[in-house]
Every structure is written in C-alpha cells, then in structure tokens.
Amino acid sequence: MLDSAEKTAIISRFQRDEHDTGSPEVQIALLTTRIKQLTEHLIALPKDFHSRRGLYKMVSSRKRLLAYVARTEPATHRRLLSELGIRG
Helix, strand or coil: CCCHHHHHHHHHHHCCCCCCCCCHHHHHHHHHHHHHHHHHHHHHCCCCHHHHHHHHHHHHHHHHHHHHHHHHCHHHHHHHHHHHCCCC
C-alpha cells in the first residue's frame, strides 16, 4: 500500500497543474507503482490468488488509460512509457 508521502510525490511529479490529482497521467503513475508492489508481493506469496485478481484488474485499468492517452495525446503517451519504464 502506498503511504501518503509516496502518493504525494508521485502526484506532484506527474500532475498537469498544482490542483491536478486525477488526470490520466497521475492515475497511470499511481497504478504502475501499485502494480510493482503487488508483483513483489505475489513473488513472495505465489498462492495468493485473491491479490492476483486485483493485480489483473489494475493492469487492465492501466491498459485502458494508456490506450486513451495514446489516442488523445501521443507525445504524453511516449513520455509516460519512457518515464515509468512500462514497455521495453
């Protein structure tokens, strides 16, 4: 789980303006952090199928948000992929 300091740091890094907390860029960054944490958890506990289902839902949600950003703002999409290290 993300603590508030980590969450605030991620939001401030990816927000569009000072009051932005829910733009697709921020949501993708937060989901990516949670996905990385949950992946580490599942490596330690491979039989935790309930958490695995949550991981699949988060990956699917991030995939939809990335598709939206790629469709509407291609330059932002490329920047997000490189900054977050999502794809190769």
